[in-house]
Amino acid sequence: MEKQKANIDFNNEVIRIRGLQKSFGDYHVLRGIDLDLYQGENLVVLGRSGTGKSVLIKLISGMLYPDAGTINVLGNELTTITEKEMEALRIRIGFSFQNSALYDSMTVRKNLEFPLVRNRKGITRKEIDNAVHKVLDAVSLSQTINQMPSELSGGQRKRIGIARTLILNPEIMLYDEPTAGLDPITCIEINELINEVQQSYNTSSIIITHDLTCAKMVGDRVAMLLDGQFQRVGTFDEVFATDDARVKPFYDYNFIE
Amino acid sequence: MESIESHTEQAPSGLTKVKNSVISFFLMLYRVYAFIIRFFKEVFVPPYEFREVVRQCYETGVRSFTLITLTGFIIGVIFTKQSRPSLTDFGATSWLPSLVSIAVLKALAPLVTALIAAGKVGSSIGAELGSMRVTEQIDAMEVSGTKPFKFLVCTRVIATTFTIPLLATYTALIALLGGYLNINQNEGTSYATFIEQAFEPITFVDIWASLAKAVVFGFTIGIVGCYQGYNSTKGTEGVGKAANGAVVTAMFLVFIEEVLIVQIAGWFR
Numbered sequence: 001m002e003k004q005k006a007n008i009d010f011n012n013e014v015i016r017i018r019g020l021q022k023s024f025g026d027y028h029v030l031r032g033i034d035l036d037l038y039q040g041e042n043l044v045v046l047g048r049s050g051t052g053k054s055v056l057i058k059l060i061s062g063m064l065y066p067d068a069g070t071i072n073v074l075g076n077e078l079t080t081i082t083e084k085e086m087e088a089l090r091i092r093i094g095f096s097f098q099n100s101a102l103y104d105s106m107t108v109r110k111n112l113e114f115p116l117v118r119n120r121k122g123i124t125r126k127e128i129d130n131a132v133h134k135v136l137d138a139v140s141l142s143q144t145i146n147q148m149p150s151e152l153s154g155g156q157r158k159r160i161g162i163a164r165t166l167i168l169n170p171e172i173m174l175y176d177e178p179t180a181g182l183d184p185i186t187c188i189e190i191n192e193l194i195n196e197v198q199q200s201y202n203t204s205s206i207i208i209t210h211d212l213t214c215a216k217m218v219g220d221r222v223a224m225l226l227d228g229q230f231q232r233v234g235t236f237d238e239v240f241a242t243d244d245a246r247v248k249p250f251y252d253y254n255f256i257e
Numbered sequence: 258m259e260s261i262e263s264h265t266e267q268a269p270s271g272l273t274k275v276k277n278s279v280i281s282f283f284l285m286l287y288r289v290y291a292f293i294i295r296f297f298k299e300v301f302v303p304p305y306e307f308r309e310v311v312r313q314c315y316e317t318g319v320r321s322f323t324l325i326t327l328t329g330f331i332i333g334v335i336f337t338k339q340s341r342p343s344l345t346d347f348g349a350t351s352w353l354p355s356l357v358s359i360a361v362l363k364a365l366a367p368l369v370t371a372l373i374a375a376g377k378v379g380s381s382i383g384a385e386l387g388s389m390r391v392t393e394q395i396d397a398m399e400v401s402g403t404k405p406f407k408f409l410v411c412t413r414v415i416a417t418t419f420t421i422p423l424l425a426t427y428t429a430l431i432a433l434l435g436g437y438l439n440i441n442q443n444e445g446t447s448y449a450t451f452i453e454q455a456f457e458p459i460t461f462v463d464i465w466a467s468l469a470k471a472v473v474f475g476f477t478i479g480i481v482g483c484y485q486g487y488n489s490t491k492g493t494e495g496v497g498k499a500a501n502g503a504v505v506t507a508m509f510l511v512f513i514e515e516v517l518i519v520q521i522a523g524w525f526r
Binding site: 061062097098099101102103105114119168 | 304385389392393394396397398399400401402403404
């Protein structure tokens with residue numbers, strides 16, 4: 001399925017990263033990342049396992065703190081932001097975890113209500129119900145409302161995880177390996193959902209993956225992370241129109257004849 | 258190929274190992290201290306998770322109720338039974354109610370309740386939070402702007418601090434019931450006489466000290482279980498370690514606190 005043309009505002013950077021560095025002990029994961037994410041854009045970050053893709057979005061969401069560099073998210077500089085400002089900013093960023101991270105002691109309904117009730121003071125029962133049904137409809141899983149996470153399939157869990165982030169109407173979505181561990185058909189369904197979210201919720205998204213089908217289906221731009229830096233950034237075809245021995249095998253092994 | 262000597266040279270010496278252990282011990286103490294300070298900073302600030310506190314109180318109480326009932330009753334019966342021969346030698350079996358009540362109210366009830374709760378509740382808290390940590394559920398709460406520390410840690414610590422004194426009181430009553438049934442069966446002591454004799458040597462200081470102990474034990478079990486689980490790492494292995502660490506550390510601290518509180522209560526008598 002071809003990706004619909006997105007409504008991207010190239011004059012409006014929702015994320016601006018400069019010279020970002022992060023190490024764990026002696027292991028330098030990110031070595032000076034520069035990145036811009038524009039309003040309404042889906043940016044796919046590709047790279048091999050362990051190259052720091054997930055670290056990048058954990059830095060953007062404030063779960064990790066950088067060693068050097070600046071991260072500006074929706075006008076807020078994360079390296080100087082106060083804890084209170086960070087709490088307010090987090091509501092504007094949705095984070096879809098690789099393993100969904102659903103609260104396994106709560107039903108689907110409670111999972112969805114949990115962030116809503118705690119972030120929208122004075123919300124009525126009716127408003128909560130409406131919001132829950134709206135996001136469940138968006139991910140086409142209304143029938144699972146009273147089920148426990150353990151009763152859901154992998155694909156359903158991913159969808160509910162995305163629904164839980166959508167309930168707060170985020171401006172930015174961060175997807176960590178959205179298609180990891182899913183069968184090819186469910187992968188395509190998740191990719192379509194990511195595109196629907198972009199269109200319906202007008203979100204700007206960073207999608208972390210090493211699945212090139214996903215990159216091709218959802219990415220307006222693709223950034224290839226190699227050796228702690230973005231080596232190639234552009235459209236999918238631009239990024240892979242190269243003989244670079246570090247990039248080409250990635251394509252060849254994904255679309256093996 | 259590297260020589261065996263080169264490996265020997267790289268291995269840390271005994272002194273370095275001791276130094277590293279001492280440093281990591283004090284680092285751990287600092288982290289626990291910071292965790293407790295964070296608890297007191299967050300627990301008084303709204304929003305208050307009343308519903309979750311009630312749920313956790315219910316969980317804490319219900320999880321331990323059967324075991325505590327059984328243990329309390331058996332302690333009462335066995336303690337009375339084992340004490341009788343010594344008192345019979347002195348012709349002092351009439352002191353049995355006092356002896357049982359002093360032992361149960363002053364020492365056994367809070368201590369036994371705490372040890373059972375450390376095993377049942379502490380391990381459960383450690384495993385539950387540990388599992389939530391390694392499956393990124395706590396991170397998910399953090400990034401969605403909710404406050405996982407308040408929701409998960411504060412509620413559980415309040416619940417154990419509030420529930421364990423109640424359970425300790427219940428244990429004391431059940432143990433006294435066990436003692437009474439045994440005494441009634443053997444000495445034919447009436448209920449009214451038993452109560453009169455049992456509470457005669459007990460002062461308010463004893464009851465307050467006992468309750469204070471149970472409060473401290475409850476707080477310790479909650480905070481240790483939460484600390485171990487909340488800071489769990491390394492996947493499923495980490496969850497096991499968190500559960501185990503919660504039990505072992507809580508029991509160790511409960512014994513130390515028992516000694517300290519008995520000493521402090523002694524100054525008020």
